Amino acid sequence: MKRDLNIKVKHLTRVEGHGNIVVDMKNGVLQKAQLDIVEAPRFFEAMLKGRNFHEVAIITSRICGICSLGHQMSSLKATEDALGLEVSRQTELLRRILVDGATFQSNTLHSLFLAAPDFLNVGSVFPLINTHKDVVLAALRLKRLANDIGDLISGRAIHPISCVPGGFTSFPTEAALKALRDKMATEGLKDATFIVDVIASLADKIPVFERETEYISVKSDQEYGFYDGLIFSSDSGSYERDKYLDVTNEFVVEHSSGKHARFNRSSYMVGALARFNNSYDQLRPLGKDVAAKLGLSVPNYNPYMNTIAQVVEVANCIDNTIELIDTVLAEGLKNEKPNQEPTKYGRGYGITEVPRGILFHDYTYNRQGNIEKANCIIPTGQNLANIDEDMKKLVPEIIEEGKEKITHKLEMLVRAYDPCISCSVHMLDVEFVE
Amino acid sequence: MSKPKVAFFDFTSCEGCQLNKLNLENDLLALLELVDIVEFREAMDDKADYYDIAFIEGSISTPSCIERIHKIRRKAKILVALGACAVQGGVNGMKNLHPADWVKEEVYGEDKYLFPSMPVQPVGAVVKVDYEIRGCPMSTPEFLHVLKSLILGRKPEIFDHAVCVECKLKENECVLDKGMFCLGPVTRAGCDAICPTFGQYCTGCRGVISNVNEKGAINMLKQHGFSTKEALKKMQMFNALEIEN
Ligand code: SF4
Ligand code: SF4
Numbered sequence: 126m127k128r129d130l131n132i133k134v135k136h137l138t139r140v141e142g143h144g145n146i147v148v149d150m151k152n153g154v155l156q157k158a159q160l161d162i163v164e165a166p167r168f169f170e171a172m173l174k175g176r177n178f179h180e181v182a183i184i185t186s187r188i189c190g191i192c193s194l195g196h197q198m199s200s201l202k203a204t205e206d207a208l209g210l211e212v213s214r215q216t217e218l219l220r221r222i223l224v225d226g227a228t229f230q231s232n233t234l235h236s237l238f239l240a241a242p243d244f245l246n247v248g249s250v251f252p253l254i255n256t257h258k259d260v261v262l263a264a265l266r267l268k269r270l271a272n273d274i275g276d277l278i279s280g281r282a283i284h285p286i287s288c289v290p291g292g293f294t295s296f297p298t299e300a301a302l303k304a305l306r307d308k309m310a311t312e313g314l315k316d317a318t319f320i321v322d323v324i325a326s327l328a329d330k331i332p333v334f335e336r337e338t339e340y341i342s343v344k345s346d347q348e349y350g351f352y353d354g355l356i357f358s359s360d361s362g363s364y365e366r367d368k369y370l371d372v373t374n375e376f377v378v379e380h381s382s383g384k385h386a387r388f389n390r391s392s393y394m395v396g397a398l399a400r401f402n403n404s405y406d407q408l409r410p411l412g413k414d415v416a417a418k419l420g421l422s423v424p425n426y427n428p429y430m431n432t433i434a435q436v437v438e439v440a441n442c443i444d445n446t447i448e449l450i451d452t453v454l455a456e457g458l459k460n461e462k463p464n465q466e467p468t469k470y471g472r473g474y475g476i477t478e479v480p481r482g483i484l485f486h487d488y489t490y491n492r493q494g495n496i497e498k499a500n501c502i503i504p505t506g507q508n509l510a511n512i513d514e515d516m517k518k519l520v521p522e523i524i525e526e527g528k529e530k531i532t533h534k535l536e537m538l539v540r541a542y543d544p545c546i547s548c549s550v551h552m553l554d555v556e557f558v559e
Numbered sequence: 560m561s562k563p564k565v566a567f568f569d570f571t572s573c574e575g576c577q578l579n580k581l582n583l584e585n586d587l588l589a590l591l592e593l594v595d596i597v598e599f600r601e602a603m604d605d606k607a608d609y610y611d612i613a614f615i616e617g618s619i620s621t622p623s624c625i626e627r628i629h630k631i632r633r634k635a636k637i638l639v640a641l642g643a644c645a646v647q648g649g650v651n652g653m654k655n656l657h658p659a660d661w662v663k664e665e666v667y668g669e670d671k672y673l674f675p676s677m678p679v680q681p682v683g684a685v686v687k688v689d690y691e692i693r694g695c696p697m698s699t700p701e702f703l704h705v706l707k708s709l710i711l712g713r714k715p716e717i718f719d720h721a722v723c724v725e726c727k728l729k730e731n732e733c734v735l736d737k738g739m740f741c742l743g744p745v746t747r748a749g750c751d752a753i754c755p756t757f758g759q760y761c762t763g764c765r766g767v768i769s770n771v772n773e774k775g776a777i778n779m780l781k782q783h784g785f786s787t788k789e790a791l792k793k794m795q796m797f798n799a800l801e802i803e804n
């Protein structure tokens with residue numbers, strides 16, 4: 126059947142930031158299937174110019190509330206790289222704990238509060254408070270626990286306070302850290318296990334769809350790639366951080382105020398599923414068990430499964446945090462002054478995984494320690510081309526399902542990527558003709 | 560009495576203030592007993608025609624923002640600006656410090672003519688704002704205080720004294736004495752001096768106090784070895800729209 130289809134979802138809900146889904150099919154031929162990004166511009170790179178190295182992470186944190194810790198980590202690493210500031214082992218351990226905490230907080234928020242309503246056919250998490258109260262409460266407790274990590278170690282989970290170039294400005298007490306550890310090992314793991322069972326029971330609600338693509342993430346031999354490692358492509362292997370521009374190749378498209386990216390193919394994917402595909406071997410035994418329980422194996426080419434990969438990471442992060450805290454406590458928490466005496470001035474790169482994927486910060490400092498040039502490449506921007514490609518393959522496959530169902534599946538697809546649109550448009554502004 | 564209809568809207572922002580509200584995990588369910596959340600795009604699909612209280616996050620920075628905020632104002636009985644971006648422009652204001660053309664060029668080079676943009680404004684510059692909740696991010700206890708007061712028909716308490724006052728009450732070690740810089744003397748309290756409490760300087764996110772003895776503060780910073788230029792530049796981080804270049 127040759128059919129016409131026209132879908133326009135304006136200001137898609139339950140995503141961070143503003144985007145529209147546009148699909149146009151005429152006579153059975155797909156003219157258009159894309160995610161329009163209509164978020165207002167932020168211009169962070171320009172705002173950073175001339176700011177001192179003490180201020181830079183405070184400013185870049187404000188690119189995105191939900192990824193604020195991740196932006197600080199990439200930012201601090203770029204600054205430390207540019208200024209030749211070494212950080213202590215304790216600083217690295219504490220930062221890894223923070224990264225785990227921020228990841229499982231964000232993954233919990235997305236998979237349970239923003240994506241799960243789709244599996245249960247409701248428009249938000251609020252009706253679930255009555256119908257699935259125990260699940261909502263467990264999810265809230267997990268989120269609180271993740272935020273407790275941020276509040277305790279960095280002063281505040283959103284826009285952390287005490288993470289500065291060269292280290293930390295304050296430290297929790299060992300007793301508080303121990304209490305947090307114990308809470309994670311008891312309540313945290315229990316709630317995570319419960320949530321995993323709930324999600325496993327909903328697994329059949331995840332649309333069946335596959336499109337193999339290139340997966341890019343941070344990768345390390347030592348650990349599941351988050352805080353540190355090389356840039357890794359599932360197509361062509363590892364790259365040093367200063368090669369990031371060769372990997373991202375950003376380009377401007379008219380329908381998006383966030384730039385698109387591509388590397389070996391017309392698009393690539395970043396985020397939990399990319400990490401899972403690239404770093405499965407480095408998952409902890411618990412993470413691997415949870416993956417098996419949820420029916421997720423490597424490699425997986427279904428973008429809807431990104432939400433499931435996030436749940437795997439929730440369990441993995443909790444387990445990992447417990448071990449990290451044990452290490453910090455075993456080595457004894459020292460009240461160290463941050464190392465803020467630059468040994469050089471120039472260009473530096475900071476690359477970490479944030480919940481939504483690989484994040485690049487690249488700064489050049491002048492001899493006064495002020496920013497000359499800054500560039501930030503954000504995960505959601507890197508996913509935008511891949512989302513469009515998925516839509517182009519998906520729409521013809523499900524064209525017989527009726528407009529309402531197609532629309533719903535497209536919304537679910539975009540949400541599965543957990544897009545962070547405020548982030549992705551940290552710089553561009555495009556006007557649309559409607 | 561029916562529950563007040565509450566809505567949340569985001570403009571040019573990082574959505575951190577809205578997320579901070581979702582971080583009220585322990586109070587969230589109790590809160591939902593008191594109000595009806597009728598619009599909250601980030602968390603739900605519904606839309607409404609009337610709001611008793613509309614919370615606005617973010618700055619106004621495009622022509623479509625202006626249209627949207629006017630529409631919301633017409634439907635809202637009480638409008639509350641939420642966070643530094645909405646109240647005084649916040650970090651977004653720094654964009655205005657640079658020539659608009661240069662800003663665009665820095666970001667998209669030769670494609671800059673494709674993209675119209677306008678100077679950043681706080682919400683109050685475009686529509687009437689009834690109440691403000693300051694901070695970057697806004698503090699959740701203050702948010703709860705304002706929301707509860709408005710539900711009870713009371714005026715929320717407004718802070719107009721310096722962060723230093725709260726900082727001294729907490730018996731923090733003054734970061735100036737550690738050789739750091741601090742904007743606590745000129746910044747509005749209400750955050751319980753959270754930054755100095757965690758060993759960091761106050762970056763002025765809650766805005767400048769109204770009766771600021773700006774010169775006095777700058778003299779004080781000078782005594783600690785910071786130039787006027789440096790001090791003003793630091794204040795611009797969250798308050799660029801109030802402090803000229
Ligand atoms: S005030 Fe701060 S936390 Fe709130 S939206 Fe603006 S940048 Fe984000
Ligand atoms: S640390 Fe800052 S806020 Fe606290 S007393 Fe000193 S100057 Fe004031």
Ligand code: SF4
Nearest residue numbers: 750754761762763764
């Ligand atoms: S101490 Fe200063 S920068 Fe920190 S939250 Fe309070 S007003 Fe904002």
